[in-house]
Amino acid sequence: MEVDLKADAAKKASRILAILDENIKNEALKNMALKLVENKREILEANEKDVSIAKAKGVKESLIDRLKLNEKRIEGMANGLREIAMLPDPVGNIEEMWKRPNGLQIGKMRCPIGVIGIIYESRPNVTADAAGLCLKSGNAVILKGGSDAINSNIAIVKVISSAAEECGIPKGAIQLIENTDREEVNRMMKLNGKIDLIIPRGGANLIQNVIQNSTVPVIETGVGNCHVFVDSDADLEKAINIIVNAKTQRPGVCNAIETVLIHKDLAEDFLPVMVDKLASLGVEIRGCNMTKSICPNVKEATEDDWKTEYLDLILAVKVVESIDEAIDHIAKYSSGHSESIITENYTNAMKFLKAVDSAAVYVNASTRFTDGGEFGFGAEIGISTQKMHARGPMGLKELTTYKYVILGNGQIRE
């Protein structure tokens, strides 16, 4: 099958990539950016084909918007690659080194993972982003995009892979699975030994399908059922600003909040102010019984509301007895992405940081900062919501692993 052949080529390329000079990788990234812009007409033509097929199939407008490219979006892809070229290369960095009593020097050296498979949906800009991040971190990449974007993806990969090869990147470093047959992706998920890691990017169904079926290790990304807890000692101005920001600044993304938990001691003072403010911004509130008794106009929340990632201008609100009830609620319903406590109480802040088990736990800040750029990593390949390997925003370092390097002078074990 296509994926077997491409995985073999990728494995071969990955050995060369792993020891490639940083400057070659950076020159390749800059050339990829240049060639994307130079070949924009060809890419836009391919994209038009995808868009008209999608329209004919009756795909809904929001998905067509994600699929559609224009000059500005191609410039955006090119700029993304230029930014990746400017980030420091983690490969070869020895992060720690220690001496053993027998004189062995043991260090941990960052190295590429090897071959990374990316399974994603209709946004063709993921193609260039993912290829750039994998290349810079010394990994070969096998891209499996959505069938809706197949013509766009073929055009993009043709341009960027040949631009990379012009600069000395081995063939097989950047490849796309062109066959849109389901069997290819099923096969891809079973290629242990040829593919080292699969990162699914897209909706919950796509991610669950990969988790359930892949025998290759998977990093789970994306779903964010995020919470803000307003503690009894909260600064109410900070609280309202953070809640408004985390809910409304960009409601469709995974680090936006979906539920606010409010300590009962300030519910009567705070809730009416918060509800009015959010209502004025077009947010629908769904509240617990206590919330409803204070603000009778809000809708009633059901069990489902505590579980839902709305990705929309809807907010669930619950009044809690204590910080412990807030922590329990988060443990029960959170997807492990981002949570924030608003408090002026030092002990409660420390307790929340320690007890809440999510990728990013905040005190007095908006959850919207859970992002590779905002954390200072530069670009990111996704936000991990699982616990193995990497948690939270995954930048270049998270696309590497390490090996132990041990410097001896003849040591043998007694």
Add this chain to the structure above:
Amino acid sequence: MEVDLKADAAKKASRILAILDENIKNEALKNMALKLVENKREILEANEKDVSIAKAKGVKESLIDRLKLNEKRIEGMANGLREIAMLPDPVGNIEEMWKRPNGLQIGKMRCPIGVIGIIYESRPNVTADAAGLCLKSGNAVILKGGSDAINSNIAIVKVISSAAEECGIPKGAIQLIENTDREEVNRMMKLNGKIDLIIPRGGANLIQNVIQNSTVPVIETGVGNCHVFVDSDADLEKAINIIVNAKTQRPGVCNAIETVLIHKDLAEDFLPVMVDKLASLGVEIRGCNMTKSICPNVKEATEDDWKTEYLDLILAVKVVESIDEAIDHIAKYSSGHSESIITENYTNAMKFLKAVDSAAVYVNASTRFTDGGEFGFGAEIGISTQKMHARGPMGLKELTTYKYVILGNGQIRE
């Protein structure tokens, strides 16, 4: 099923364990050690039952030796727990912290993984080891041992879990699956959301079965097809000492070597010396054509020999043209465990460290040092031969993950 109920209890316990005071965990470990010794009669009786059942089934002697406990082995288990109590606790450690331009302080805090499943074979000492390491790192553990050791494991877990609970460890922190039905382990491997990680410990079949069937993340451990490459500039005394040590000091373990690669320039001088020395220690040599032409008495190696983890006094030997051929051979046949170059040439040493993609890469030292104790980690739960999350010896730190903790003062995203 039993495993569902126990996984629920483990998840509950894991939330308490995650924030437990280090002293409570250490007192519990010391009490577990004490009670193992105090209850040794009961444990030995249960073990005798297992041994006599195994004998009646005709299980072979070497496996019965692994299964069999005696006072000294129980003392060994107890001492192992006491050593774990003395190791530093990684949980809560903030490894790095940085400030962003907006004033956010972002840190990486070590935290437990949650619930860890250990699937292992007949050695009952794994039961106490794994329970101790998981407890110290703040994880709940679900143990699934081999059916041959079921009575021993029940007795051990009864003693150590009640000893732990006496010291304030929550019920559910240490549990054994007592039902030896295959369905339990199949179910265990599908409990995503309840079990966070599965570590298989045992032979290649057990490990492959877990990798193929688990939807829960798995860390692959153990198989070691390790190499020594004797470069053209090798110090021959170091080379012979290291090869003898790595092959014969304990041939049955995963960090022993299975193949020696020898640069052609010193094959004629070095091979006869090496072969004589190893033969005098009872090692059977299987050589390539060139090896045979220099030492006609050695057996001929086949393709299978390059792939085999002998775990025995057998060594495959191949003469290579160059360091590049050695690196290619290792890339093709190694299981990614440990490899060593013997050389006085600086550039070749650095090249080998960079290009060889195994968990531990040595210059001028025996591969037998790939071990948690030898690396300075204290005890280890296994040696990872995969690339995600942890590579090489896995100590307490490798049984944790991290979360980002972010300290703000009202920051919102623009």
